[in-house]
Amino acid sequence: MNNLMVVFLIGIGATALMDLWSILRKSLLGITPPNYGMVGRWLAYMTHGKFHHGSIAASAPMQGEYFIGWIAHYLIGIAFAAVLVGTAGKSWILNPTIGPALVVGVGTVAAPFLLMQPGMGAGIASSRTPKPNSARLHSFVNHAVFGLGLYASGWALKLYCSI
Structure with a gap:
């Protein structure tokens, strides 16, 4: 199996686990899962030159925003898997270890904290949300789950696909 396919499958698997975690915490803890439609709305507005919103939820809906958001969510997961494989190397693919995966997973929280949340009107690291510390903790845990x-x-992949 070539490295591109490995990166693709690792990214899809890690993102799917993150989504399963969101479903589980909703059923167990009543915590609303992330709304990737808002990410899609934000991205769709970028094609019209608008990169920042006072509140993305208050911005008019865009056609296809849920589809765009979910596709972007998985493409971003694949991109971060590429970061892991690119930095840890072929040896990590042959013998995955938790350290580099968790470092990359937790490190990915920088994207929403510094790019997505400010662009969508939530401020840096959720500073403009009603409960910023709670939002930060949930983001951190979600991205740690992504690392796992x-x-x-x-x-x-190592066990079932003999890479």
């Missing part, structure tokens, strides 16, 4: 998903997906 990178690791688990790497091992699944």
Whole structure:
């Protein structure tokens, strides 16, 4: 299996685990899962030259925003898997370890904290939300789960696909 396919499958697997975690925490803890339609709305507005919103939820809906958001969510997961494989190397693919996967997973929280949340009107690291510390904690945990998903997906490929 070539490295591109490995990156693709690890990214899909890690992102899917993050989504399963969101479903689980909703059913167990009543925590609303992320709304990737808002990400799609934000991205769709970029094609019209608008990169910042006072509140993305208050901006008019865009055609296809849910589809755009979900596709972007998985493409971003694949891109971060590429960061892991690109930095940890072929040896990580052959023998996945949790350290690099968690470092990359937790490190990915920088994207929403510094780019997405400010662009969508939530401020840097959710500073403009009603409960910023709670939002930060949930983002951190979600991205740590993504890191665990990178690791688990790497091992699944090793065990079941003989890479």
